[in-house]
Structures are given as C-alpha cells and as structure tokens.
Amino acid sequence: MLILAIDTSAVASAALVSDDALEGVVASFSTEDTRSHAEVLAPGIEDLLASAGVTGRDIDAIVTGVGPGPFTGLRSGIATARTLAFVWDKPLYGLMSLDAVALEVAESTDAAAEFLVVTDARRKEVYWARYSLAEGQLPQLEDGPHVSFAADLPDLPAYGAGAGLYSDVLRADPGFSNEQPDALYLGQFALARLAAGAQLLDSTPLYLRESDAQVPGPRKRAL
C-alpha cells in the first residue's frame, strides 16, 4: 500500500510511504519555514512524485494532517489533499497532526510511558495532547488536542517545538525541542493504523478556536 501523506499544521511536509519499502519510506520532504506553504507545497509534492517515479495512479490513499495548527497554513495542506484525492479518485483520510510527533517519540529510545506533544499555537498559547505508550504499541492518544497556555498543561515530559518554546514552564525534552509534525511520521502512523484495521479521521480541520468574529452589538444611541 502506497500512501501520500501531507501535513501543513506547522511546517509544510509531504511523504510517500509504503509497507513495501525499507522503514516504510519511499521519499519525503519538509520545510523549515512555517509561513510559505502555498508556494512550496505543490512543487514539493511534484518533485516527490517525480523522484520516486510515481504517478497519481500508483497511490492507494492520501492522508492529511488535520491539525491543530495555524489556520491558513493548515488549510493549505487540506485543500491540496482534498483536491488530489478528488482528481485521482483515491480515498482520503485525516490524522491528528500531533500524532506525528507522538510516533517519533515512541520510536526514540528513552520515551516516557506518558507524555505530552506540544506545538506553537501563536498568541502565547500552545496546541497539545497527552499520550500513553505501551511496549510494542503505537502511542495512544489519551487527551486532546487542546489549545491552552503552556503554564496550564499537565506536569509530564513534553515533546515538540511548542515545548521547546516554553521550556521555562514545561518539562521540555531537549532532543525534541525543535520537532514539528512531519508528514513522514503521519504517513507511517496511518499505514500502521490501517494495517491494524483501525479507523482514521476524515479531513475535517481541527481548528480548536472560533473565527474571532464578533457579532456587533446594537449601536449606541446619542441621547
């Protein structure tokens, strides 16, 4: 099974993963930048397909990170994934973007049995979720995702760029303090879950915040 995974919840990334390939990875790319998704994502995917010698016809499913993440960037990836899935007529699945970091933590040697994944939500807040880890299992989402102030999070080891950003109040793991959700891990997570017969999400974005729009009150009358 060949999956094209896309995530733009923080940086822009895409990956081709397959259960036939070594470590599951066929090809991948990701950017450092969190603000140029609209420019880099489509060329990145085009190069990815070309470098792997793969066309849309060869892909079995598309997986997109559904956030949480800054709205405009997050939508870039979902709009891209939905359109590709429509044109190629392939199944489309969503995966919570923090799962990518959770899988990366699970694959590291000194992972804690219970931990947080934390990314930057801007406006002095973080997106976060709590995971548990059992030997030989995929990380299990226990709580979240939420958006909060870093100081209000549970007292657990914290992984991801959001933890690095607020290492003054979080138990940030220094090895993961710049880590962002990456489509590569998201794709691997999706492969593993599909192989286990588990359900994935649809592509509905997890905004976690309202649109900020204010219904205007009645105009004050001059008396």
Next chain:
Amino acid sequence: MNRSQPLVLGIESSCDETGVGIVRGTTLLTNTVSSSMDEHVRFGGVIPEIASRAHLDAFVPTLRQALAEAAVTLEDIDAIAVTSGPGLAGALMVGVCAAKALAVATGKPLYAINHLVAHVGVGLLDGNPDGGAGAGRSAALASGLGHGGRLPENLGALLVSGGHTEILKINSITSDVQLLGSTIDDAAGEAYDKVARILGLGYPGGPAIDKLAPTGNPKAIRFPRGLSQPKYMGTAQEPGKHRYDWSFSGLKTAVARCVEQFEARGEEVPVADIAAAFQEAVVDVITSKAVLACREQGIKDVLLGGGVAANSRLRELTGQRCALAGIKLHVPPLDLCTDNGAMVAALGAQLVMAGIRPSGIRFAPDSSMPVTAVSLPA
C-alpha cells in the same frame, strides 16, 4: 494545447464566493458559485476567517458541479486559471492551493490571474449557442463587449464592489492594464454595509439601501463627496494627487453624525431620506470621477463590473453620464458582475490565446496584486 479555442477552468476565492467557471475560448460553459454570504450576515460584513473556512469546504463540491454542468472532464481541460490577488490573503490561499494541486494532479498549465482584470475579462464572453448552462444569456452577452472575443480599443472599466472601487484603462487585456484611480480607504460596497448598519437595515447593505432610497428624498440632506475639493482634483493639465480617486470613510462618518443629531434632538431619524441622500452621494462621486477619467484618458467604451453594478441608481446615473459624454456603457449580466470563476476562466482563455506563458506552481498569492500584473510570470 488548443490555442484558438482553449478549454479553461477558472477558480475564484478572493472574498466570500467560491467560484469555478469553465469557458471554451470566449464561450461560457458554466459559472458555478458557492457563497458564504449567509454566514456573514450576523456580523454585518465579510469575516475573512469564516470565508476561508467556507472556501475549503466548498471547493471540491463546486468543482465537481462545474465539471458536471459543463459536461467536460479534467482531461479535456487545456489550462487552469486561478485568482492570485488582490483579495483576502487567507481566502486566496485556499483557491491557490487547490488550483496548484489540480495542476499537479492533471499536469495542466496553471495561470495566476489578477482578480480586477478578470472582472473585465468576463466582458469578452459571448454566450453559448449550443444551449447548456450558458443558454438564454447569449443575447445579453452578445450586447456586451465581447463580440468575437475582441475588445474595443479605448476601453475602460469601472469596478465597484464590497472589496474594491477602481477605474481602469485596458490597453491590452493580456498585458497592459493601467489603474487610473481607486478608493483610498473603504470600498463603495463596504460603505453601503456600514451605513446600512448605522440605519439598522441589515446586511448586505447595498440591496437594502437601494430598495429604500427611492422612497426618500435624496436632496433632504447633502452628504460630502470625498476627494472632490480642488486641492485633490487639480486640473486636467495639472491633475491633483487624487483626481480620479475616491474616499468613502468621511461619508460614512457624516451619516453617523447625521443620525446622532436627529437622535440628540429627540426627532425620528428619517431613514429613507438618509438612505437616498447617501446613495446619491456615493453614486454621484463614483460616476462623476469615472466619467471625468474616461473623457480625459480618451476612453470610449466602459465596462461596469463588481457586485455594486446591481445597484439601480449606479446603473442609471452611469448610463446617463456616459451617454452625455459620448461613452458606450457595457454591463454584463449580474451573475458575471459579482465575483465568479467564469471571469477567471475568461481571462485565462485570453492569456492562452495570446500565447502568454503559464505561471507555474511556485507563485505566492498576493493580497495586494497590482493591475499591472495581469498574470504572474513563471
């Protein structure tokens, strides 16, 4: 690629309409629009984040419907065109990302197109003789600009909507467009929305005020015509800085003051008179400056575009003043005046037919894209 009658799919997402249109050369095949307008009503104006969320959910269904209505497949398409600006940044992003994905998935060339010039491009469409979605509009369209896909030589465009207010000179629709004047603050449609809110008339403000205005006396109150003092206007020989520009924020403030004064005196607010006087001020200053620009810049044909083209008084006064100045006025059917994908497709087809190179997939949307960029270079 078919360069004489290219089949072009156009995508629009610069404000609150998700549009997908398909044209073959200058023939309209479909104009499919999904609007999030209803979601903005309780806020009294377009909320960019709500519009962006709606674009994301509307895009694929709108695309699917457009392909079905035009009875074409993506393989048939010669090129894709998308609005890359000007417009709301987050809203543009959705259409641009979707268009790029479409280009990657189909391998078709992609044109990044200027929204304002696309409003003019729609005037080139000449209806659909074979029936289908475009049928029934042939007569209306054929009376417009686009007979055989050729534009008049001295063409101007007056664009008035909730997002923009401009007067353009079109030397070449594919490569040479000049901005003669524009609003320096609110768009005219925005002023309508704000004033309708002050008067308690609801959203969108344009139709509400247009409906009420004929029952009021437009001369009961005199509201200011922004940027019309000599220091801004100058003379034809020595034009002032804002000779062809508009400003509507002072007008909105004047309406608010006027209402407050009636209330402070304990008098009933003459809503219909204020609506009529406000509409007269807006329409007077738009048309007088536009016609002045046309006369001084040698423009003989003017296309009226944008959602406010639906306004009855704007159409009437523009028609009268253009006629007096010997200028021919063209007004496309209303569903092609408001934001839509067909106009993007129409301009895209012109670019293909003119042999302009596509933009590729590396461009960024530009919320303040100037009209001098008809399409983005690769």
